[in-house]
Amino acid sequence: MHAIDVHSPRDSQLVGWLPAATASEVAAAMSTARSAQPAWAATPAAERGAAVRAAAAAVRERASDLATVVETETGRPFASAREGVLAGASTLEQYAELGPVHRGRSLLGSAVDFMVPEPRGVVVALTPWNDPIAVACGLLGAALVTGNVVVHKPSERCPHTGLLLATVLRSCFPDGVLQTLVGDGEIGAALVSSAEADLVAHVGSTATGRAIAGSSTAKLLLENGGNDPLLVDDDVDPVWAAQQAALGAFTNAGQLCTSVERIYLHKAIATPFIEALCEQARTWNADPQPLVDTRHREFVHAQVADAVGAGASALVGGSIPDGPGAYYPATVLADCSGAMKVMCEETFGPVAPVQLVSSFDEGLAEACSGDYGLAATVLTGSMEHAQRAWRALPVGTVKVNAVFGGAPGGAAQPRGASGTGYGYGPELLDEMTTTKVVHLGVPNVRS
Known part of the structure; x- marks a missing residue:
């Protein structure tokens, strides 16, 4: 049996x-x-x-x-x-x-x-x-x-x-x-x-x-699965944007279908955003939630290790802690690129990988890439950018200026993988x- x-x-x-x-x-x-x-x-x-x-x-x-x-x-x-x-x-x-x-x-x-x-x-x-x-x-x-x-x-x-x-x-x-x-x-x-x-x-x-x-x-x-992008424009408050990114990436230890899986950040606000995101990660790590089991933790860590091996920097987290359980820290990865697994595959863990872009158009093109089509989030103060983004993104749900939330009884159709x-x-x-x-x-x- x-x-x-x-x-x-x-x-x-x-x-x-x-x-x-x-x-x-x-x-x-x-x-x-x-x-x-x-x-x-x-x-x-x-x-x-x-x-x-x-x-x-x-x-x-x-x-x-x-x-x-x-x-x-x-x-x-x-x-x-x-x-x-x-x-x-x-x-x-x-x-x-x-x-x-x-x-x-x-x-x-x-x-x-x-x-x-x-x-x-x-x-x-x-x-x-x-x-x-x-x-x-x-x-x-x-x-x-x-x-x-x-x-x-x-x-x-x-x-x-x-x-x-x-x-x-x-x-x-x-x-x-x-x-x-x-x-x-x-x-x-x-x-x-x-x-x-x-x-x-x-x-x-x-x-x-x-x-x-x-x-x-x-x-x-x-x-x-999903590999949901977060696109951060240069006209938003970087501290608020980092709070949104952390909420999307770290809630339920990143184990939500619509978690933020990859972040495209306008380089004009890179320094204050990344500093605030790291501070957010440290706050989440003060009261950690485990992953579902050690097998899943090994998968998440392998995604992170692949990124670090390819040139990313683990500014917070990025290592398996000592002790029992399946804990994995909220992790911030900087200097990411599109070829890394954390940017093109579903990680499903508390990992926030950041790739810098030079313009909103570049970030939108990156956010539109990949095989998945579950959801995406855009943080922008520009109505024109928001309109272009929701029309272009090939996903079932586009969220503007909020990583979670929605009307009661909402529905969406996933696409692609x-x-x-x-x-x-x-x-x-x-x-x-x-x-x-x-x-x-x-x-x-x-x-």
């Missing part, structure tokens, strides 16, 4: 282990889901919405318990983990309201055509470890409220979190409508390649997303459904 071991990112002690699902359990779960789906699809939309609303209330009631497990398995501080749990509850509430009013369109001519959204069927949801409750609640809520059934596999880095969430939600839905399996990539591969899967929703690495695309015949919904399809917002309901067009003509009856 294959076991999934989880060690604490804080002290390296064994948190616990769980048996991975077997091939027969995967097949049984998919078969059960297929059998349960017609009845759930036939359930009135208002009742499905009420079930998802009850799920949201259950998550809120167990928010502290869920946050504690997230902290234990991933190292995310309790307060931040609880914010993620509550964000998941809010998302469930959002879909509980939006699902029952999700609708198609109609056209009136000599006859009537109307478009009816119908559930896709069996959804396989593969969710990540960096914000495990919020992401899972979004995908599960949108899928379930539209009449789909779900087989959910949480990341093997936080299986206890996934199972606790399953326990919290189980009583809100009929048997077979929501199932959770524990396992690693082998189990994920078995799920996505199942002939019973109608839609695969995956949030995680680009490498895994590409593997899914090559092995699944289902509809794919992928939010994968970052994935495909809407991963959240009201538009996620469209992804979870397929459209049937009904052409309703006038009958010619006997007189």
Whole structure:
């Protein structure tokens, strides 16, 4: 029997282990889901919405318990983990309201055509470890409220979190409508390649997303890696800009999908910006958060070492600290160039690599480069520069003068190596459904 071991990112002690699902359990779960789906699809939309609303209330009631497990398995501080749990509850509430009013369109001519959204069927949801409750609640809520059934596999880095969430939600839905399996990539591969899967929703690495695309015949919904640029113009306050850069690069130890991964800085404000960024990094290092595990820390450090070996300077951080756990310091890299891995690949750690540019146009061209297309941020006092930037950047989300934030219910489509399809917002309901067009003509009856 294959076991999934989880060690604490804080002290390296064994948190616990769980048996991975077997091939027969995967097949049984998919078969059960297929059998349960017609009845759930036939359930009135208002009742499905009420079930998802009850799920949201259950998550809120167990928010502290869920946050504690997230902290234990991933190292995310309790307060931040609880914010993620509550964000998941809010998302469930959002879909509980939006699902029952999700609708198609109609056209009136000599006859009537109307478009009816119908559930896709069996959804396989593969969710990540960096914000495990919020992401899972979004995908599960949108899928379930539209009449789909779900087989959910949480990341093997936080299986206890996934199972606790399953326990919290189980009583809100009929048997077979929501199932959770524990396992690693082998189990994920078995799920996505199942002939019973109608839609695969995956949030995680680009490498895994590409593997899914090559092995699944289902509809794919992928939010994968990013190498999000931050472009800093010469007319902004350099201290404020450094605060934004640090917030984007160091929050959750850089383990967010839309973390700042590469910085293009106008050389006119280089000195005060870099000094302020280093001071910010030292402040973040006074209360460090570990990475999810030592394996990931080794990857992050390899990215940093590659940059230093190619001529970058580690002004703050850049080395693995002594002691237990998976800690890695907030790191500022100066003198970076486009060929370095930290500038062209996803690092997913607390690293702020800075490349100087001579003009806004040069920085914009650099920010537009690369294979990823998740998000980008522009800090500028020029409306003309902001307008040119959001039009030119080949990403799903462009943020102007704020690295985080956005309107409630926002949505975006990643591009390129970052994935495909809407991963959240009201538009996620469209992804979870397929459209049937009904052409309703006038009958010619006997007189």
